Amino acid sequence: MKKLELIFETFLWKSRLLVILAVVSSLIGAFALFIAGLFEVLLPLMKFMKTLDYEVLSKKLVASAIASIDMFLIATFLLIFALGLYELFISKIDVAERDPKSSKVLFITNLEDLKTKLGRVVIMVIIVVFFKQTIEMEYETPLDLLYLGLGALGIALALYFTHKESHNHH
Numbered sequence: 001m002k003k004l005e006l007i008f009e010t011f012l013w014k015s016r017l018l019v020i021l022a023v024v025s026s027l028i029g030a031f032a033l034f035i036a037g038l039f040e041v042l043l044p045l046m047k048f049m050k051t052l053d054y055e056v057l058s059k060k061l062v063a064s065a066i067a068s069i070d071m072f073l074i075a076t077f078l079l080i081f082a083l084g085l086y087e088l089f090i091s092k093i094d095v096a097e098r099d100p101k102s103s104k105v106l107f108i109t110n111l112e113d114l115k116t117k118l119g120r121v122v123i124m125v126i127i128v129v130f131f132k133q134t135i136e137m138e139y140e141t142p143l144d145l146l147y148l149g150l151g152a153l154g155i156a157l158a159l160y161f162t163h164k165e166s167h168n169h170h
Contacts, residue, residue, distance in 0.1 A: 019089040020098035026082035030075040037071035
């Protein structure tokens with residue numbers, strides 16, 4: 001019975017390696033989004049260089065810059081997720097720990113660390129999406145401006161509480 005238990009527990013412990021699928025998938029997604037974010041800015045810029053049309057520069061480039069920031073943030077989310085899962089379930093990333101240039105931003109010690117770091121990136125994505133919507137929205141009534149103000153207040157509160165929480169942990 002003890003041998004069967006050992007075999008089962010070994011199987012259970014090694015099953016954590018399934019996390020590699022999530023790590024690799026997240027890295028592929030992050031890479032694809034970083035490339036897409038780059039093209040999101042480069043294509044309108046190249047179009048502007050060909051036409052020298054100020055409207056392309058003023059509207060399309062600003063909108064594409066915001067969209068690229070959104071893609072970069074989501075790619076960063078996927079990267080943090082991949083690194084965090086790897087460190088929590090597979091192994092510490094020794095190269096990063098030995099590198100004097102590495103920051104402690106991506107070091108994950110438990111699921112709460114991972115959740116907190118990912119939550120902050122999600123808040124940044126929401127801010128960028130909100131900013132994009134405020135630029136594209138047509139303000140027709142005073143109620144629209146009230147909603148804009150309430151949205152800005154909500155984002156300010158989210159940033160305040162996130163900032164306050166990080167200072168409470170130090």
